[in-house]
Amino acid sequence: MKIVVCIKQVPATNNAKIDPETKRIVREGLEAILNPFDTYAVEEAVQLREKLGGEVVVLSMGPEKAGLALRECISAGADRAVLLSDRAFGGSDTWATSYVLSKAIQKIGDVDLVICGKQAIDGDTAQVGPGIAAHLGWTQAAFVMKVVDASATGLRVQRMHEDGYDVCDVDYPAVVTVVKDINSPRIPSLRGRMAATKAEIPVWHPDDIGTDLALIGLNGSPTRVVKTQPPPARNTVTQVMFGSPQESAHALVRELRKRNLL
Amino acid sequence: MLIQKESDKSLYTDVWVVAEVGGGKVQPVTFELVGAARPLADARKSRVVAVVLGSGVGNEAPTLFSHGADHVLLVDDVRLAGFTDEIEASVLVRLIGKYKPEIVICAATTRGRALIPRVAVTARTGLTADCTELGIDPENGDLLQTRPAFGGNIMATIRCSSHRPQMATVRPRVMKALEADVTRTGEVLHEKVLDSDCSKIKRIVEIVHGADSAVNLADAAIIISGGRGMKGPAGFELLHKLAQLIGGAVGASRAAVDAGWVPYAHQVGQTGQTVQSKVYMACSISGQIQHLVGMQSCDMIVAIDKNPETPMMQMADIAIVGDVFEVIPEIIAEIPRL
Numbered sequence: 001m002k003i004v005v006c007i008k009q010v011p012a013t014n015n016a017k018i019d020p021e022t023k024r025i026v027r028e029g030l031e032a033i034l035n036p037f038d039t040y041a042v043e044e045a046v047q048l049r050e051k052l053g054g055e056v057v058v059l060s061m062g063p064e065k066a067g068l069a070l071r072e073c074i075s076a077g078a079d080r081a082v083l084l085s086d087r088a089f090g091g092s093d094t095w096a097t098s099y100v101l102s103k104a105i106q107k108i109g110d111v112d113l114v115i116c117g118k119q120a121i122d123g124d125t126a127q128v129g130p131g132i133a134a135h136l137g138w139t140q141a142a143f144v145m146k147v148v149d150a151s152a153t154g155l156r157v158q159r160m161h162e163d164g165y166d167v168c169d170v171d172y173p174a175v176v177t178v179v180k181d182i183n184s185p186r187i188p189s190l191r192g193r194m195a196a197t198k199a200e201i202p203v204w205h206p207d208d209i210g211t212d213l214a215l216i217g218l219n220g221s222p223t224r225v226v227k228t229q230p231p232p233a234r235n236t237v238t239q240v241m242f243g244s245p246q247e248s249a250h251a252l253v254r255e256l257r258k259r260n261l262l
Numbered sequence: 263m264l265i266q267k268e269s270d271k272s273l274y275t276d277v278w279v280v281a282e283v284g285g286g287k288v289q290p291v292t293f294e295l296v297g298a299a300r301p302l303a304d305a306r307k308s309r310v311v312a313v314v315l316g317s318g319v320g321n322e323a324p325t326l327f328s329h330g331a332d333h334v335l336l337v338d339d340v341r342l343a344g345f346t347d348e349i350e351a352s353v354l355v356r357l358i359g360k361y362k363p364e365i366v367i368c369a370a371t372t373r374g375r376a377l378i379p380r381v382a383v384t385a386r387t388g389l390t391a392d393c394t395e396l397g398i399d400p401e402n403g404d405l406l407q408t409r410p411a412f413g414g415n416i417m418a419t420i421r422c423s424s425h426r427p428q429m430a431t432v433r434p435r436v437m438k439a440l441e442a443d444v445t446r447t448g449e450v451l452h453e454k455v456l457d458s459d460c461s462k463i464k465r466i467v468e469i470v471h472g473a474d475s476a477v478n479l480a481d482a483a484i485i486i487s488g489g490r491g492m493k494g495p496a497g498f499e500l501l502h503k504l505a506q507l508i509g510g511a512v513g514a515s516r517a518a519v520d521a522g523w524v525p526y527a528h529q530v531g532q533t534g535q536t537v538q539s540k541v542y543m544a545c546s547i548s549g550q551i552q553h554l555v556g557m558q559s560c561d562m563i564v565a566i567d568k569n570p571e572t573p574m575m576q577m578a579d580i581a582i583v584g585d586v587f588e589v590i591p592e593i594i595a596e597i598p599r600l
């Protein structure tokens with residue numbers, strides 16, 4: 001059983017502050033962390049390996065320092081890591097990102113299962129997982145909340161929907177994206193942390209995985225971010241209600257009523 | 263497809279709305295999308311085409327027409343009964359190749375967000391996620407797609423000028439459905455699922471509907487959300503009661519979910535759902551940054567907390583200083599008096 005987990009390094013919001021004017025996050029100077037959803041992807045892969053045997057390879061496309069996020073995954077139980085880093089990859093949208101990752105997955109070879117987080121907390125698209133499945137022509141299960149059963153040939157999973165969930169069987173090779181509900185990631189062991197420090201992480205470039213240069217980076221990306229701006233500020237003055245519970249409740253209901261919200 | 267020369271763009275016409283279908287019925291979010299598609303089609307002097315993939319959906323066309331669709335493209339097949347995204351994607355890619363729409367939009371629901379990236383990748387075109395605004399560039403007719411990223415902390419405008427169709431998922435509850443006009447009609451076109459659409463697919467064994475609509479955070483106009491201060495499952499009962507009374511959904515902070523008081527499907531925030539309801543009522547939620555990024559785009563924030571200094575109370579439009587166990591029952595008592 002060979003499992004590839006795709007992980008992304010993202011800016012942290014942990015130490016972010018709220019701008020008192022705009023009431024929005026101050027993004028400047030944020031440290032880089034492993035995308036929170038990807039910790040669940042790694043844990044699920046490690047649990048599957050413990051059950052079925054085989055190997056967990058973590059894969060990331062990003063600048064050199066994304067190697068740190070890969071090491072964190074090794075400390076959490078992954079066997080080895082591959083970093084895709086090259087200026088030519090920069091500016092990739094989800095089409096190009098999923099293309100590059102799918103090429104690397106093919107190069108890794110004999111992969112049964114790819115696990116991604118549900119979405120990355122910076123781009124917030126949730127498009128890379130299904131995108132990889134499309135490039136590879138594999139089956140997919142997105143927003144998986146539980147692996148009910150796993151065998152050497154496939155998985156039975158629960159997919160989360162707004163109005164409930166469904167249960168489905170996917171045969172390998174397949175791509176799965178996971179939500180937080182799926183497991184509780186373990187605390188890295190001492191052995192894991194040592195393995196992480198010692199790990200040699202190969203860096204692959206476009207040539208190594210045979211990507212078409214016209215399909216990667218900014219050139220290969222159909223979408224372009226043409227403008228970014230802060231969202232409209234919440235320019236509200238907080239109306240504080242200090243009265244008795246009954247007075248406050250009355251005032252609130254009246255206020256909601258006035259605005260046609262009830 | 264990559265557009266080789268500018269004039270090839272005119273080969274692509276019409277605005278497609280991929281309907282959200284559940285249990286053989288077109289879901290209300292679809293009418294919002296049709297409402298959003300209407301001005302785009304008008305600006306492009308083209309048509310709104312609703313594409314319905316499902317099983318037993320034969321009678322769904324009239325409501326789509328009355329909400330503003332010009333054509334309905336129906337694919338009615340038992341193999342589309344569950345959400346088998348591999349089949350749906352394969353059918354859509356085929357139909358896109360055949361009819362060449364200029365714009366394709368779909369709801370940014372779990373189904374839409376699983377399905378459409380697969381379609382866009384295979385059709386070799388761009389896809390903008392979770393848009394809150396769509397417009398036509400008057401200069402060149404391109405679709406301008408605006409979306410929140412980084413948990414709603416920046417708004418990005420995205421363009422797909424060199425590929426067609428231009429594709430986007432659209433966040434529920436942001437666009438407005440048009441007033442239904444039952445005199446409107448249109449043309450229904452029928453298309454089929456081919457056996458070749460059905461190779462390498464998942465098998466759906468069971469579909470389980472959430473017992474209560476209280477968890478449908480994406481669709482709710484009002485979300486009543488609770489945090490650590492709700493103290494336990496009994497506290498959430500109170501929130502459920504209020505939500506039920508006003509037709510809202512119940513949300514929760516990570517702390518409440520981790521404590522096991524309420525299932526994960528209710529979690530709002532960075533590792534839960536991002537919501538954008540008309541009203542977000544935060545009941546004893548202190549407002550950790552990871553929670554705030556998931557709800558700060560709501561139109562109106564009401565916070566109830568004993569402590570007026572919490573980040574949530576500071577960012578709220580209305581901050582009620584008080585004990586949730588005293589204030590919420592009073593709100594519940596107040597509602598029937600309306």
Ligand SMILES: Cc1cc2nc3c(=O)[nH]c(=O)nc-3n(C[C@H](O)[C@H](O)[C@H](O)COP(=O)(O)OP(=O)(O)OC[C@H]3O[C@@H](n4cnc5c(N)ncnc54)[C@H](O)[C@@H]3O)c2cc1C
Nearest residue numbers: 006007061093094116117119120123125126127128390391
């Ligand atoms: C403001 C802004 C808006 C954007 N909007 C769009 C848009 O609408 N459409 C679009 O196509 N692109 C968009 N992009 C670009 C997109 O964010 C990047 O293409 C990025 O490479 C994909 O990341 P994501 O955050 O979208 O990933 P997601 O699809 O949200 O990530 C899901 C999972 O995919 C895996 N994954 C994602 N990226 C990597 C990686 N580099 N290496 C390994 N695994 C990975 C992880 O498992 C992750 O959990 C936007 C970028 C910005 C800055």
Ligand SMILES: Nc1ncnc2c1ncn2[C@@H]1O[C@H](COP(=O)(O)O)[C@@H](O)[C@H]1O
Nearest residue numbers: 061062063084085086087089090091092
């Ligand atoms: N030097 C690089 N090597 C590999 N990937 C990169 C590099 N720079 C950016 N990326 C990736 O390309 C995508 C788009 O990033 P950006 O160009 O910063 O918008 C992100 O997923 C990054 O992880």
